[in-house]
Amino acid sequence: MSGYIHSEIDESLSQELLSPLPTQRRIFTYAMNGLSFILSLLAFFPLASILWEIMSRGLSGFKPEMLFRPLIENGFANAILGTVLMVGLGALFSIPVGVMTGIFLAEFGKTNKITNFVRFLNSILTGVPSIVIGMFAYGVVVLVTKEFSAFAGGFALSVIMLPVIVLTTEEALKLIPIQQRLASAALGGTRFQTTFRIVVTAAIPGITTGISLAIARAAGETAPLLFTALFSQNWSDGLMSPTASLPVLIFNLYNSPDPEINKLVWTTSIILLSLVLFFSIVSRLLSRRNRLN
Numbered sequence: 001m002s003g004y005i006h007s008e009i010d011e012s013l014s015q016e017l018l019s020p021l022p023t024q025r026r027i028f029t030y031a032m033n034g035l036s037f038i039l040s041l042l043a044f045f046p047l048a049s050i051l052w053e054i055m056s057r058g059l060s061g062f063k064p065e066m067l068f069r070p071l072i073e074n075g076f077a078n079a080i081l082g083t084v085l086m087v088g089l090g091a092l093f094s095i096p097v098g099v100m101t102g103i104f105l106a107e108f109g110k111t112n113k114i115t116n117f118v119r120f121l122n123s124i125l126t127g128v129p130s131i132v133i134g135m136f137a138y139g140v141v142v143l144v145t146k147e148f149s150a151f152a153g154g155f156a157l158s159v160i161m162l163p164v165i166v167l168t169t170e171e172a173l174k175l176i177p178i179q180q181r182l183a184s185a186a187l188g189g190t191r192f193q194t195t196f197r198i199v200v201t202a203a204i205p206g207i208t209t210g211i212s213l214a215i216a217r218a219a220g221e222t223a224p225l226l227f228t229a230l231f232s233q234n235w236s237d238g239l240m241s242p243t244a245s246l247p248v249l250i251f252n253l254y255n256s257p258d259p260e261i262n263k264l265v266w267t268t269s270i271i272l273l274s275l276v277l278f279f280s281i282v283s284r285l286l287s288r289r290n291r292l293n
Contacts, residue, residue: 054273058266066267071244072233076271082150082236082243083275086229087219089154089239094161095211102169102207107195119170125163133159134224142228150236150243153229160221161214168210172203212283216276222247246272 069075101118109115137156142148176199184194200207229243231252236243246268253265 051273054266054269057263058268058270061263061267062270067271070234071249076246076249076268078232078235079244079246079249079268080271080275082153082229082232082245083219083247083272085236085239086150086153086157086225086243086245087215087279089151090157090161090218091211091215093154093158094165094214098162098165098214099169099207101166103173103195103200105166106170106173107191107199122163122166125159126167129223130160130221131223131227134227137224138227145240147240148228148230148242149240150229151239153225153243153245156224156228157218157221160224161218164214164217165210168213169203169207172206172210173199175206176202208283208286212280215279215283219276219279220247220272222251226251246275 066075066077067080068077070078101122105115105119134156137152137159141152141155145152180198180202181194184198185191189198225245225248229245229248231248232242232244250265250268250272253261253268256262
């Protein structure tokens with residue numbers, strides 16, 4: 001008798017699962033999908049407009065030799081190299097500290113007062129204007145070394161990148177299901193092994209996305225570099241000397257009284273966007289390679 005009842009229940013459940021959704025639910029689903037698609041297009045429209053405007057105005061003034069000559073020879077090579085150098089220094093300073101801080105906040109110190117204080121400081125630092133960070137780097141590095149330099153610019157950019165990396169790393173680790181941690185512990189893994197072999201490995205795509213966002217933000221900052229790295233018309237003499245960068249170059253070109261020079265703002269913007277896109281693609285490829293391994 002019980003078997004007969006169970007078979008009837010299973011049959012009714014299977015019929016319910018296989019039966020089409022009610023008309024009202026299907027209409028609601030189609031409406032929500034359509035609304036999501038329309039809102040996605042609206043979000044994409046400003047980005048497409050910006051890209052179209054920059055490409056349409058900047059490609060006419062672009063010449064391949066600009067990528068290999070310094071500004072003094074009507075090129076952008078020294079600004080490109082300076083941007084890569086200072087963003088690289090900022091990443092070198094901020095990524096290890098930011099990732100380890102995010103791991104500590106998410107895995108080892110979830111509830112204590114120090115964790116809450118560090119998280120509060122990161123939230124404040126995220127909203128600090130970049131010009132204030134530039135003034136801070138000027139007081140800490142430039143006034144001490146008596147030189148505007150790429151090192152000072154990299155330090156300023158690292159301060160900008162740090163809170164973004166910390167907060168995104170913490171959120172990426174929080175998204176990893178607790179079951180993975182429990183499974184590792186059940187197999188005899190220590191907390192250290194579970195964190196760095198299981199949790200961090202699973203969260204690498206999210207951490208990489210945060211690093212990409214931090215690099216993209218730092219690559220476009222102008223005010224901190226005006227206070228720290230200043231500018232140079234030619235190749236830089238080293239880490240402790242004034243260094244050109246693409247954002248400051250855009251600022252200088254825009255303020256030039258010559259209309260022909262003003263037009264190069266769009267060409268420089270193309271190069272800066274391409275540089276940010278290159279960093280993003282490389283980070284994505286590295287994260288994908290780590291997942292495959």
